[in-house]
Amino acid sequence: MHTVIVYESMYGNTREIAEAIAEGVHQADPEASVDCLPVARADTETTRTADLLVVGGPTHMHGMSSGASRRMAAMAEAKKEGHEDAAREAYETAEGPGLRSWFHSLPKTGHGIHAAAFDTRADMRRSGGAANGIAKRLNSHHYDVVVEPEGFIVEEGDGPLRQGEIERARAWGAALV
Numbered sequence: 001m002h003t004v005i006v007y008e009s010m011y012g013n014t015r016e017i018a019e020a021i022a023e024g025v026h027q028a029d030p031e032a033s034v035d036c037l038p039v040a041r042a043d044t045e046t047t048r049t050a051d052l053l054v055v056g057g058p059t060h061m062h063g064m065s066s067g068a069s070r071r072m073a074a075m076a077e078a079k080k081e082g083h084e085d086a087a088r089e090a091y092e093t094a095e096g097p098g099l100r101s102w103f104h105s106l107p108k109t110g111h112g113i114h115a116a117a118f119d120t121r122a123d124m125r126r127s128g129g130a131a132n133g134i135a136k137r138l139n140s141h142h143y144d145v146v147v148e149p150e151g152f153i154v155e156e157g158d159g160p161l162r163q164g165e166i167e168r169a170r171a172w173g174a175a176l177v
């Protein structure tokens with residue numbers, strides 16, 4: 001069993017959730033190999049070998065991020081005093097590929113392979129969340145999306161994650177295998 005988790009993250013919250021999901025998969029199936037990769041490092045060779053593909057990203061403007069929203073995210077961080085390192089990381093991420101362009105290069109060869117979508121978001125009530133768009137794209141690449149898209153909550157626009165979300169992500173990951 002080979003699980004590949006691909007994430008996009010501007011401020012690190014989605015990365016933390018992705019890593020917790022990886023821990024959950026590993027706890028549920030210690031024999032499984034798990035790759036947890038930022039979108040810039042997730043090439044087609046890695047995804048080609050997955051038996052389970054999990055994809056997640058931050059919610060921007062009620063959906064998946066765009067080039068413009070990622071630049072906005074980096075600029076917002078740069079305005080905050082004491083957030084210089086986070087802003088630098090966010091700018092680097094904004095320069096790299098987002099999930100939208102990653103899906104363009106993902107071969108449509110998912111036939112029957114299990115998949116799941118998640119996002120992080122600031123407010124459940126206001127937002128449809130990026131996970132719906134991710135699940136739609138997984139479906140259009142012929143993956144078999146086996147659970148409802150899931151959202152994990154960040155307390156402020158840039159985090160931290162709400163208390164309990166790491167544990168919830170671990171349990172969500174464990175239930176996938």
Ligand SMILES: Cc1cc2nc3c(=O)[nH]c(=O)nc-3n(C[C@H](O)[C@H](O)[C@H](O)COP(=O)(O)O)c2cc1C
Nearest residue numbers: 009010011012013014058061062073120121122123
């Ligand atoms: C440009 C921008 C737009 C956002 N739009 C939404 C939104 O529509 N709904 C929401 O719940 N959160 C929104 N957020 C908050 C993000 O979801 C939050 O920054 C993200 O989950 C943090 O994940 P990350 O640390 O992995 O980047 C927005 C954030 C930014 C920077």
